[in-house]
Amino acid sequence: MSRLIVYPASADCAATPTLDTADGARMASALAGYGVRFEQHPLPANADSIDPPELLQAMATTIDSLKAQFGYQSCDVVKVTPATPNITKARAGFLAEHIHAEDECRLMIAGGGTFYLHLADEVVQVDVTAGDLISVPAGAMHWFDMGATPTFTALRLFTNPDGWVANFTGDAIALRFNLGDVAAAE
Numbered sequence: 001m002s003r004l005i006v007y008p009a010s011a012d013c014a015a016t017p018t019l020d021t022a023d024g025a026r027m028a029s030a031l032a033g034y035g036v037r038f039e040q041h042p043l044p045a046n047a048d049s050i051d052p053p054e055l056l057q058a059m060a061t062t063i064d065s066l067k068a069q070f071g072y073q074s075c076d077v078v079k080v081t082p083a084t085p086n087i088t089k090a091r092a093g094f095l096a097e098h099i100h101a102e103d104e105c106r107l108m109i110a111g112g113g114t115f116y117l118h119l120a121d122e123v124v125q126v127d128v129t130a131g132d133l134i135s136v137p138a139g140a141m142h143w144f145d146m147g148a149t150p151t152f153t154a155l156r157l158f159t160n161p162d163g164w165v166a167n168f169t170g171d172a173i174a175l176r177f178n179l180g181d182v183a184a185a186e
């Protein structure tokens with residue numbers, strides 16, 4: 001389920017949120033206030049089962065529109081399942097707070113995950129599912145949890161795929177907000 005939850009950054013995910021909504025329009029409006037783009041896109045009926053080249057073809061109109069609007073130069077497909085090699089390590093890598101020199105734009109095709117954005121004195125949790133597009137602005141501190149049983153397919157849009165490198169902040173804030181199974185494993 002798509003959901004937006006906002007916490008004070010000084011708290012943790014057991015704290016009372018200052019905002020908690022699953023309404024797509026309200027999510028988009030609230031996230032726009034943080035400079036974060038959130039959109040909900042229609043998907044082909046078989047989007048979760050077709051191969052990446054066909055998926056890119058089926059989504060071409062949407063992809064071309066996003067490229068024209070925001071200057072993305074390329075798009076690829078990332079697919080993750082619990083059977084993906086080294087998935088536990090991959091999950092852990094994205095769980096630490098980091099920034100990128102360019103936007104992190106993702107359009108979920110199937111499955112889901114959770115983005116956490118550390119914006120000023122708040123932590124903004126965005127649960128994304130099929131059809132959700134989120135663009136984490138360049139320089140925004142964030143982390144991503146693909147969950148205990150990682151399962152998602154997403155389009156990734158890049159202005160420069162070679163520049164999409166995670167620069168870790170070293171702040172342990174993510175440990176206070178990650179899902180319970182991760183905290184228990186630390």
Ligand SMILES: [Fe+2]
Pocket residue numbers: 098099100104142143144166
């Ligand atoms: Fe990232």
